[in-house]
Amino acid sequence: MPQMAPMLWFYLYFFFLFTFIIFVSLNYFFKPFEKINFKISFSHITPQFFWKL
Template sequence: MPQMAPLLWLYLYIFFLLSFIIFLMINYFIKPFETIDSNIISKSSTHFFNWKL
């Protein structure tokens, strides 16, 4: 039935919006791994590269 096509697009649009909102909420509440400060790496890594013959 051709008159059902606008409802199909409406349902697809609502499904997309709900899934996008859920995706954003998951990304907001799940924190990424903590990044290590580059200054700490550069200070500690100099000890490993000081080789004495």
């Protein structure tokens, strides 16, 4: 039925908006992991230099 095609796009549009809002809100509230500061936590260990390729 061709008359149902606008309803399909309508539902897809709202599905996209809903998932986009969920994605943005989760990224806003969940912070990324903090990096470990090796200078403070491992100050008693001598630094090892990484090999250059």
